[in-house]
Amino acid sequence: MSNSLGLLQSTMSRSPVLHRLSLLRPSTLVPCRFKGHLLPHRKPRWIPPAKSKVFVLPPPDHTPESENTLMNELVVNYNERLSGVTQYLYEDFLRFSDVGEVGRIEAAKEAEEHRARVAENDRENARIVEARKQRMAQELEDKKRRAQENLEAIQTADQARIRDLEERVQRETAILQNAVTKENLDAKIEEALANPVDHEYAIDTEGHIYYGRYTASNDVPENQRIKIPVPKNEMDFLTSDDDAQLEHES
Amino acid sequence: MPGFELNLIVKTLAQPALKDCLKSLTTHILDRGGIVRQIEFLGHRQCPKKLFSNGDLFSHANYFILNCDIQEKFVFELADEFARNQNVLRKSFIEIRPREPVECTLQEELQIPSHRPSVQKMIYQGRQLPKFKQIWDSKTGLDFYPFHK
Numbered sequence: 001m002s003n004s005l006g007l008l009q010s011t012m013s014r015s016p017v018l019h020r021l022s023l024l025r026p027s028t029l030v031p032c033r034f035k036g037h038l039l040p041h042r043k044p045r046w047i048p049p050a051k052s053k054v055f056v057l058p059p060p061d062h063t064p065e066s067e068n069t070l071m072n073e074l075v076v077n078y079n080e081r082l083s084g085v086t087q088y089l090y091e092d093f094l095r096f097s098d099v100g101e102v103g104r105i106e107a108a109k110e111a112e113e114h115r116a117r118v119a120e121n122d123r124e125n126a127r128i129v130e131a132r133k134q135r136m137a138q139e140l141e142d143k144k145r146r147a148q149e150n151l152e153a154i155q156t157a158d159q160a161r162i163r164d165l166e167e168r169v170q171r172e173t174a175i176l177q178n179a180v181t182k183e184n185l186d187a188k189i190e191e192a193l194a195n196p197v198d199h200e201y202a203i204d205t206e207g208h209i210y211y212g213r214y215t216a217s218n219d220v221p222e223n224q225r226i227k228i229p230v231p232k233n234e235m236d237f238l239t240s241d242d243d244a245q246l247e248h249e250s
Numbered sequence: 251m252p253g254f255e256l257n258l259i260v261k262t263l264a265q266p267a268l269k270d271c272l273k274s275l276t277t278h279i280l281d282r283g284g285i286v287r288q289i290e291f292l293g294h295r296q297c298p299k300k301l302f303s304n305g306d307l308f309s310h311a312n313y314f315i316l317n318c319d320i321q322e323k324f325v326f327e328l329a330d331e332f333a334r335n336q337n338v339l340r341k342s343f344i345e346i347r348p349r350e351p352v353e354c355t356l357q358e359e360l361q362i363p364s365h366r367p368s369v370q371k372m373i374y375q376g377r378q379l380p381k382f383k384q385i386w387d388s389k390t391g392l393d394f395y396p397f398h399k
Contacts, residue, residue, distance in 0.1 A: 051251070175287065176285065176287070178287075178288075179285055179286060179288075180276060180282070180287070180288070180289060181285035182277070182280055185273055185276060185277070185280075186269070187274070188289055189269050189272050190269070192289040192290065192291040192314075193265070193268070193269070193291050195291070196291045196292060197290050197291065197292060198292070198293070199292075213293075228281075234356070235354070242324060
């Protein structure tokens, strides 16, 4: 029985899966002692002393009584002195810390200074508020003035635009008086067919122009030839329309 | 509504048929809210070349110009209508744009070169930092690169 249990334990310790799955796992098996290397460990509490060491007594203490007494005195003296130093430091802390007398006086001074500074801050804030109010009022005035100016400019531009549009409408209306409608369509077509127009012309190197598609330029007499209108200077040519140039010459 | 110059070439017809044809064409425009400002008849002329239309050759034709305002969405529709008309040999819509105002820059061009705006623009460009830090060096010792294809 012990042999088979040992075999099972050794198998399970080699196979962690089997070990986890096994219901036969004894509670005494703690795989912590030799896992590849020596870990800090001790014998589990439930394992008793080895049978060979059960009756081995601890070695007796042969230290002299005077030495123990001396050691105790040294320890006691040390503790007393250290507690004295601790007490001194504690009292010093109470005296000079924030809650001590000096600390309270300092705190009162600081509080007084703090109050003074807060009051000064409040005064400065009030001054800034007043200045801001004035500035905001000024800015509002400026904004209103600018808005009014913009509004006037827009109104002026609108008026100019409306005036231009009205002029254009009048001009177009005047032109459209002669436009073709369904009522006068027959008359307009007859008129057009009766009056064929001819936009063709020819020019020569002497600055003459001969209107008409079928005009023979050589047959036009010298005194009946028409000169091409020429602008007087370059600026007139650049800044005026063709029609204006013609008017200028004529 | 942009202005259009509608050039029409109508085949040789008797006067009543020509009138009817022109009337139907103009009515198409008027029906679609267009405005016909003027009808110009350039005459019955010999064509520059024989025009082929509907399986026939035409050496003479009537030339018309209609000055009209048409909505742009109707232009293709009207072109389609005119193309279906058997009497119309050719048609073309030419948009009339208002003349752009001419700005005189003669005074600028007459200045000395360093004061000319075009030259000053070039000077400004020349003072800019170079666009690329590393400029390729052919290391041939020549002003040009002789191995370009």
